[in-house]
Amino acid sequence: MKKQDLIINRFRESVTDQTSFIQQVANVLDISYDAAYRRIQGKAKLTADEAMELAKTGQFSLDNIMVQDVKLSALGEATTHVNSIKSMEEYLVETVRNLRQLGKDGVRFEYSAKDIPVYHHFDNSELARFKIYVWLQLMDPTFMDTKYENFHLTMEMKSAMKEIAQLIERFEVCEIWNDTTVTSSLKQIDYFLTAGMLRLEDARILCKDIKNLIALKQKELLTDRYDIHYHELLIMTNNSIAYKHGKPVAGFVTMTMLGYIRFTASNMLHRIEGYFKHQLKQATSLSHSNSKERARFFNKIEQKINALEKSLERYEVLDF
Known part of the structure; x- marks a missing residue:
């Protein structure tokens, strides 16, 4: 799984709001609904700032994503x-x-x-x-x-x-x-x-x-x-x-x-x-x-x- 997909999935796991997930991503990143949809689908890349904003709002660490495929390492x-x-x-x-x-x-x-x-x-x-x-x-x-x-x-x-x-x-x-x-x-x-x-x-x-x-x-x-x-x-x-x-x-x-x-x-x-x-x-x-x-x-x-x-x-x- 690509790193961007992992970031999106971790953010999806962290949110409890019942409103549209696409809209939540749009609100957090201050982008349009369509732009959020393209990022979720992998058709557009998350910027470094956007990835950090999702991690901050979702209260998870990007360290987790960076070592996802490493068996014995931890940052x-x-x-x-x-x-x-x-x-x-x-x-x-x-x-x-x-x-x-x-x-x-x-x-x-x-x-x-x-x-x-x-x-x-x-x-x-x-x-x-x-x-x-x-x-x-x-x-x-x-x-x-x-x-x-x-x-x-x-x-x-x-x-x-x-x-x-x-x-x-x-x-x-x-x-x-x-x-x-x-x-x-x-x-x-x-x-x-x-x-x-x-x-x-x-x-x-x-x-x-x-x-x-x-x-x-x-x-x-x-x-x-x-x-x-x-x-x-x-x-x-x-x-x-x-x-x-x-x-x-x-x-x-x-x-x-x-x-x-x-x-x-x-x-x-x-x-x-x-x-x-x-x-x-x-x-x-x-x-x-x-x-x-x-x-x-x-x-x-x-x-x-x-x-x-x-x-x-x-x-x-x-x-x-």
Whole structure:
């Protein structure tokens, strides 16, 4: 199939308007009905600008078209390498841009949650500041001596984090969790407390924030837009895939702790789509489970948080 036919077909798949498809192409390209018909039939060539306009309006990538016949290749865009506060700001802005490209309607986001998904932390809680602090500790060589109490989010970070949270709220979200998804956040609190980088009172607040976050996720399971699938065996990856009106449109594969590659090539999308479908079949949907099964899952998480809080009490007694 010719590249122009592929572009036209992808645009046809992306539109939901019930009006004439020819007229929709004409409207988007600002050309006559007859000119649109000739392009759809292949009797006239799309210009580069017209192809890009169809891709922009249809919210699909031309990368997908360029590698249609390539079996093992994907054109992808890597996020900024985070190694400073400035590059952290750039990373968050890039994430906003990638989420915006998915549009507002008909988006489903599936996420393999090795850790609590990053976008759950983007609010006004102490936990949001702590997670950014931890990431900078691990990736910025000049940041290692900074104590948590001396670190504050920049206005650029706050703005981008707020927008990421707002964008995610538009999507239908399905996450795959296991028993260790919350563990890393708890270990981070314990580590920085023991290292003298985190005050005891802040550690208590962070434990409370994690409890509040988990309670919020439990409530959101009762809505139509959010679900957690519990998978007992899968080792999570923090990889994700996005769908638009049921069709895969973007994949996100992690390179580093925060960095990822965004790709739209259909061959790679089909591969990651198959992987997610298989794992979801092996997992248990908590939104469709009975209250006993949901309670069992969240009780395990609460016990882990309680264990850390108990250790904080012992830490206070020994702190002489």
